[in-house]
Amino acid sequence: MAGKIITVTSGKGGVGKTTVTANLCVALAAMGHRVTAIDTDIGLRNLDIVLGMEKRIIYDLVDVVDGKCGLGQALIQDRRFPNLALLPASQTTDKSAMSSRDLTLIAVQLRADNDYVFIDSPAGIEHGFQNAIAPADDIIVVTTPELSAVRAADRVIGLMETSGKKPGRLIINRIRPTLVKHGDMLATYDVIEFLAVDLLGVVPDDEAVIIGAHKGIPASADQTSLAGKAFGNIARRIAGETVPYLPILEERVGFWERLRASLLGRLGGRSERRG
Numbered sequence: 001m002a003g004k005i006i007t008v009t010s011g012k013g014g015v016g017k018t019t020v021t022a023n024l025c026v027a028l029a030a031m032g033h034r035v036t037a038i039d040t041d042i043g044l045r046n047l048d049i050v051l052g053m054e055k056r057i058i059y060d061l062v063d064v065v066d067g068k069c070g071l072g073q074a075l076i077q078d079r080r081f082p083n084l085a086l087l088p089a090s091q092t093t094d095k096s097a098m099s100s101r102d103l104t105l106i107a108v109q110l111r112a113d114n115d116y117v118f119i120d121s122p123a124g125i126e127h128g129f130q131n132a133i134a135p136a137d138d139i140i141v142v143t144t145p146e147l148s149a150v151r152a153a154d155r156v157i158g159l160m161e162t163s164g165k166k167p168g169r170l171i172i173n174r175i176r177p178t179l180v181k182h183g184d185m186l187a188t189y190d191v192i193e194f195l196a197v198d199l200l201g202v203v204p205d206d207e208a209v210i211i212g213a214h215k216g217i218p219a220s221a222d223q224t225s226l227a228g229k230a231f232g233n234i235a236r237r238i239a240g241e242t243v244p245y246l247p248i249l250e251e252r253v254g255f256w257e258r259l260r261a262s263l264l265g266r267l268g269g270r271s272e273r274r275g
Contacts, residue, residue, distance in 0.1 A: 038106070066097075138168070
């Protein structure tokens with residue numbers, strides 16, 4: 001059975017999209033699934049660093065597109081999980097060097113030998129975003145519970161729909177229950193209500209993620225931290241399991257209600273627009 005192609009995207013940079021991609025790939029590989037990650041952020045690649053593979057790159061995605069090497073030559077196998085591979089982005093080539101058709105052909109070829117093919121999309125809504133969602137069977141939108149990030153995620157979800165794609169599923173990253181409790185950060189419920197898409201998971205702000213990214217060992221590799229457990233649970237949901245959400249999801253404070261009239265008018269959220 002052919003694998004599923006999943007694109008991970010975000011409306012803006014800095015929300016942890018690449019870190020989320022790396023952690024989900026590692027978590028699924030640890031479960032025994034065959035996984036390949038494709039970094040499509042040409043010129044700004046980082047997935048190789050988060051996965052600890054940056055020193056092993058010989059060929060990259062654009063080299064495959066240009067015919068300078070075969071697909072198998074550009075793939076880097078993870079040394080901890082032999083069922084996990086990375087196709088790195090080019091660090092120097094122009095972003096227009098690859099078309100949506102090029103990426104689709106590569107992703108479909110990889111799907112034949114994998115359970116999951118993850119595409120790490122460039123942040124934002126430019127040319128690279130359209131390329132990254134073209135081959136996707138499923139799309140994951142990553143946001144943080146901040147107004148600017150949520151508004152940007154709303155734009156991305158709208159573009160997905162106009163492109164004929166399903167609305168996708170949502171991961172809320174770097175939530176801080178203490179700030180939510182004091183009304184200084186949007187609660188999970190607020191973000192879901194605003195974006196009106198299905199929730200895939202919530203990841204707490206956790207220094208284990210930063211340490212893991214620095215060492216090239218994603219937090220989901222051992223799942224001893226709260227964030228590592230959250231990524232593991234999300235991976236299990238992707239694989240079709242029914243998994244309860246972590247207790248951090250229970251933080252539902254009235255920050256949104258207190259500012260609802262002014263913020264919804266200013267942001268124009270999807271839940272309001274759909275009537």
